[in-house]
Amino acid sequence: MAERILRVNMTTLSGAFEEVPAPWVGLGGRALTSAIVAKEVPPTCDPLGKHNKLIFAPGLLAGTPCAQSGRLSAGAKSPLTGTIKESNAGGTAAQNLARLQIKALIIEGMPTDDSQFYGLRINKDGVEIAEEQALVGKGNYEVISTLMQRLGQKIGVLTIGPVGEMRMSAANISVRDPDGNIRSHGRGGLGAVMGSKKVKFIAIDDANGPGVAIADPEKFRSAAKTFAKAILEHPVSGEGLPTYGTNVLVNVLNEAGGLPTRNFRTGQFEGHDKISGETMRETIVKRGGKPKHGCHAGCIIQCSQQYVDEKGEYITSGFEYETIWGFGANCCIDELDTIAYADRMMDDIGIDSIEAAVIIGVAMEAGIIQFGDGPGTLGLLKEIGQGTPLGRILGNGAASVGKAYGITRVPVVKGQGIPAYDPRSVKGIGVTYATSTQGADHTAGYAVATNILKVGGFVDPLKNDGQVELSRNLQIATAAIDSTGLCLFVAFPALDIPETLVAIIDMLNAKYSLSLTGDDVIGLGKQVLKTEHAFNNAAGFTKHDDRLPEFFAEDPCAPHNVTWTMSDEEIDEFWNF
Amino acid sequence: MQITTKLFASFRIGRFAAMPQSWPAGATVRQVVDQLGIPEGELGIVLINGRHVELGERLNEGDTLSLFPLVGGG
Ligand code: SF4
Numbered sequence: 001m002a003e004r005i006l007r008v009n010m011t012t013l014s015g016a017f018e019e020v021p022a023p024w025v026g027l028g029g030r031a032l033t034s035a036i037v038a039k040e041v042p043p044t045c046d047p048l049g050k051h052n053k054l055i056f057a058p059g060l061l062a063g064t065p066c067a068q069s070g071r072l073s074a075g076a077k078s079p080l081t082g083t084i085k086e087s088n089a090g091g092t093a094a095q096n097l098a099r100l101q102i103k104a105l106i107i108e109g110m111p112t113d114d115s116q117f118y119g120l121r122i123n124k125d126g127v128e129i130a131e132e133q134a135l136v137g138k139g140n141y142e143v144i145s146t147l148m149q150r151l152g153q154k155i156g157v158l159t160i161g162p163v164g165e166m167r168m169s170a171a172n173i174s175v176r177d178p179d180g181n182i183r184s185h186g187r188g189g190l191g192a193v194m195g196s197k198k199v200k201f202i203a204i205d206d207a208n209g210p211g212v213a214i215a216d217p218e219k220f221r222s223a224a225k226t227f228a229k230a231i232l233e234h235p236v237s238g239e240g241l242p243t244y245g246t247n248v249l250v251n252v253l254n255e256a257g258g259l260p261t262r263n264f265r266t267g268q269f270e271g272h273d274k275i276s277g278e279t280m281r282e283t284i285v286k287r288g289g290k291p292k293h294g295c296h297a298g299c300i301i302q303c304s305q306q307y308v309d310e311k312g313e314y315i316t317s318g319f320e321y322e323t324i325w326g327f328g329a330n331c332c333i334d335e336l337d338t339i340a341y342a343d344r345m346m347d348d349i350g351i352d353s354i355e356a357a358v359i360i361g362v363a364m365e366a367g368i369i370q371f372g373d374g375p376g377t378l379g380l381l382k383e384i385g386q387g388t389p390l391g392r393i394l395g396n397g398a399a400s401v402g403k404a405y406g407i408t409r410v411p412v413v414k415g416q417g418i419p420a421y422d423p424r425s426v427k428g429i430g431v432t433y434a435t436s437t438q439g440a441d442h443t444a445g446y447a448v449a450t451n452i453l454k455v456g457g458f459v460d461p462l463k464n465d466g467q468v469e470l471s472r473n474l475q476i477a478t479a480a481i482d483s484t485g486l487c488l489f490v491a492f493p494a495l496d497i498p499e500t501l502v503a504i505i506d507m508l509n510a511k512y513s514l515s516l517t518g519d520d521v522i523g524l525g526k527q528v529l530k531t532e533h534a535f536n537n538a539a540g541f542t543k544h545d546d547r548l549p550e551f552f553a554e555d556p557c558a559p560h561n562v563t564w565t566m567s568d569e570e571i572d573e574f575w576n577f
Numbered sequence: 578m579q580i581t582t583k584l585f586a587s588f589r590i591g592r593f594a595a596m597p598q599s600w601p602a603g604a605t606v607r608q609v610v611d612q613l614g615i616p617e618g619e620l621g622i623v624l625i626n627g628r629h630v631e632l633g634e635r636l637n638e639g640d641t642l643s644l645f646p647l648v649g650g651g
Contacts, residue, residue, distance in 0.1 A: 039646060235621070236649035244586055246650030251585050255643040257627040273594075278586060303650070321650045446651050453649050458629065492649050559627055 001210040003103040008120060008127055010197045011050065011109030015120075015127035020103055026512070028060035030086040031483035031528045032104055033075025037084055038531045040106075045540035047079035047189075048196040049110075050165055054204075056097065056105040056158070056390025059485010062076075063098025063212035064220065066507050067228045068487040070094045070177065070296030072185075073364035077539070080169040080189035080355070080397050081414045081439040084535040087190055088482055090295025090304075090318075091175030091183040096156030099206040100124055102215075111198050117165070117200040124209045132200050137162055139348035139385075140174040140182055147203050148180060156204035161350025164191030166387045168395030169193065169415075170355040174347065181306075181317045183295045186352040187441060188416065189397070215513035220455070221505035227490075228300060230500040234493035236455060241303040241489060242292045246321035248277035249420070250328070256452050257559045258461065260423040261329040262371055263361040264411045264418070266558040267425050275324050280307070280336060288312040299491055307340045316344040322442070325420035326357020331364060331377060336375035342381060348387035351395065356381065358398040358417030409551050412438035414541070423548055424557040424564050426451050426461045431471035431566065432548045435574040437532035443488055447477035449495065456495030464566050468573050476577075480525035484508070526577060533575065543572050578602050578638040582609060585645045600636060607632040609642060621647030 005024075008015035027035055033055040045051035054076045054536035061069040078085035097105065100122065111118070119132040135143050145157045159174035164171035171191030172184045185191075193223060214220050232238040240248060246452040250272055253259035257267040273279060284291045294301070295318060306317045314344035319340060327339040346353045360377050363369060368390075369376035383391035393404045398417040402410030416439030423430025428447025436444035447470050451461035459466045484504060494500040505516055551563035583595045592613060600609065606623060610632065620646040622629055636642065 235619075235647035240586065240646065240648035241650065244648065248586055248648045249650040252622060252645060252648065253584070255585075255627060256622075256629075278589065278594075327579055428643075443651060448651065449649065452622070453647075454629070455647070455649060460629070464626070488651065489649070 001101055003107060004125060006102050006122065006502040007106045007108070008129070008176040009109045010107060010111055010118070010199065013111065013118070013129045015129065017126060024103070025088060026514070028062070028103065029057055029071070029073040029483040029485045030075070030479060031524060032057040033073045034084060034528055034532050036104060036106060037075050037077065038535045041077055043077070043535050044540065045077060046076045047082065047193060052077050052193055052196070054107040054190065054193045054197060055095070058094035058098045059297070060483060061507055061511065062094040062485045064214060064224070064507070064511060065298070066224045066501065067231060067298055067300045068490050069485050070298055071485045071487055073482060073485070074173060074185040074190050076193045077560040078188035078439070079167070079192045081082065082539060083414055083541065084532045085190060085505045086482065087187045088378070089175045089183045089185045090299070090487070091156070091177045092296060093156035093158055093175050093204055094485055095296065096204040096206045098212050100204070105202075107194075107197050107199060114198070117198050119200055120202040121205065122202065123205040123207070135200055136165065140350055141348050143201055144174070144176050144180055144182070147201060151203050151205060156206070157201060159201040160191040160194050161348060162385050162387065163350045163395055164195040164327050165200070166395070166513055167195045167350070167391070168384070168392060169400070170351050170359065170395055172350055172352045173487035174350060177295050177317070178297055182248065183318055184349040184352070186354060191350050214511050216510040220507055220510035221386065223503045223510060224504050226499055227503035227507065230493045230497045230503065231300060231490065234497060236492040237301045237489055241301050244277035244281055245303050245305050245319070247280050247319070247324050250276045250325060251278065251320040252452060253325070253421060256425065256461065257557070258422045258452065259325065259329050260411070260422045262332055262422065263330060263409055264422065265367045267422050268559060269332070271327035271332070272329065274334045275328040275339065277337055281311065283336060292497050293317060299487065301487065303489060309337065315340045316347065319343055322420045323353040323357060326354060326393055327360065327377065330357055331371040332362045333374045333377060335374055339376070342378060345378065345381050345385070349381070351384060354419050355397055355417045358411060359394050359401055362398045362401045362407060362410055362544060363394060364406055365409055366401065410549060412440060413548060414545055416440045421448050424552055424562045425560050427464055427566065428459060428461065428467040428470045430564060431467045431549060431574065432475065434548055434571050435471065436475065437529060437536055441487050443478065445471045445478055446491065447471050447474055448492070455492055462560060463560055464570065467566070468570060470573065471521060472497065472574055472577060475529060476522060476525035478525070479528035480521045483524060483528065505560070546574070548573055578636070580636050580639070580647060581641045583643045585643065586648055587646050588615060588644055604636050605632065606630060606634050606636065606642060609636070610644065615644065619643045619646050
């Protein structure tokens with residue numbers, strides 16, 4: 001059976017399979033969501049209106065035995081940034097869709113009656129759209145456990161919490177992980193788009209589906225083996241990530257002076273040791289939690305973990321550096337348990353944990369609560385979930401809070417909160433924040449690897465030289481990786497061990513019976529970026545939006561006392577390819 | 578001269594997190610790393626006062642030397 005598209009129309013409450021149009025046949029993941037948004041969504045449309053579309057696409061290698069291949073891309077025009085958006089997440093849904101041979105799920109239109117929510121059930125025969133009452137207003141944990149009882153333990157689930165139902169711009173989309181816990185399409189407010197379509201959840205049942213076809217299974221198997229070997233051999237993916245998780249970066253960035261602290265005032269946090277990856281691992285092991293865990297079947301890196309309380313009861317999983325930085329250093333809360341409860345609450349109400357961290361930092365700047373106030377932070381998150389008037393100002397993003405309170409120290413680019421690396425002392429990532437088609441997004445071109453971690457060479461983080469080129473190369477490569485559905489952490493071995501990339505290309509060729517080369521893959525990455533950039537330009541963005549907030553150029557960041565000094569002309573060189 | 582050596586992640590196992598140490602003037606990073614019994618191949622990030630340096634770099638009075646194995650995240 002050939003791969004197909006499932007198109008769901010929420011105006012007519014109907015859906016059907018379609019053939020994949022020729023130009024989309026070779027695309028997957030981000031390449032496909034962005035191609036569909038670019039072709040079908042008017043760039044100037046209201047992100048929460050009927051003309052926007054929400055697209056889900058598994059990567060090109062989803063559902064195969066290839067390690068790390070279970071990431072799902074979600075795309076739309078973002079209500080947070082007004083740009084095109086691709087946000088990818090782990091969980092089981094990419095594999096569920098792939099086993100049904102669904103290359104993309106397109107949700108378009110919106111019901112005329114705004115008062116009713118719906119649940120979508122996808123299976124081998126298509127989609128059923130049913131009114132949903134019981135789960136409306138409920139948190140994501142309850143939605144997932146109820147749906148597993150209703151429809152079976154193995155179903156894939158995509159769901160929004162109350163924040164998405166209320167269409168706040170920082171709302172995320174949750175994905176069920178293999179243990180019934182939560183991973184998220186975090187950035188860019190895609191949960192609000194799903195809420196605007198009045199879709200509370202999407203359940204995916206792949207029972208008796210056609211399964212995943214591989215043209216040359218023998219060749220695929222051998223490439224998959226080489227790939228897995230490279231991942232396990234590289235010290236970062238084979239040892240560092242599974243042992244300490246991504247949170248090992250708290251101490252790295254603190255030592256290097258790039259850990260944004262007190263809403264981006266300085267680059268070092270006094271309480272760093274209390275929230276570090278080293279302390280977190282010790283705490284998890286002592287309390288009997290799981291220090292390593294994969295966000296989908298087939299993950300052999302296992303950067304995730306299950307964080308438990310003093311009695312050994314589960315609090316949260318997928319407890320990442322960016323969240324811990326955000327509520328830790330950025331909001332000056334030096335207690336891991338408080339941050340873990342915040343993480344759980346955010347997963348449950350359905351808000352992006354990076355945006356929320358930047359939101360709370362700006363709320364502290366505004367004096368709504370004090371820096372370091374843990375209980376106050378949990379209280380504000382609760383208000384967001386309840387949709388109080390203050391909660392809605394907060395839930396619409398850091399830029400919304402800055403405007404409401406007349407504040408200029410608002411770390412956002414194109415309306416999206418700047419994550420865990422100070423652009424003044426990690427200048428390569430500053431170029432990525434400025435130029436990414438997604439708004440400030442570290443994953444779009446992770447220059448931290450080469451600036452700070454010395455993976456893929458070294459470019460001095462405190463100098464401007466070489467940063468634009470570094471960010472450009474990384475953004476192109478990332479756009480390609482995001483299209484394969486591979487977890488971005490395969491970039492660590494890929495940057496240092498040449499066989500990694502060869503194996504990825506071999507797997508693509510074996511699956512689809514193609515003869516792609518490395519240049520084709522780079523070409524795909526370039527094409528994705530150009531498609532996204534053209535959409536943004538047509539939506540009204542210009543090079544003048546590729547800029548960091550003014551305070552980065554004015555206020556020096558300790559301990560290196562550096563400012564952002566990249567000229568506009570230098571930044572604009574980015575798009576010269 | 579007095580320097581402070583800080584170790585992170587797996588380098589702490591069986592060693593220490595932070596320790597003030599006395600070294601003769603002109604000592605290099607390599608000497609400190611050798612004395613700690615850390616194989617050079619395991620070194621990821623080497624910082625003096627928050628700046629990346631090579632193993633041959635000389636230490637000065639009051640410096641903080643931070644040593645990490647190859648780690649990553651994102
Ligand atoms: S390494 Fe982490 S993010 Fe990547 S697939 Fe595994 S658990 Fe998910």
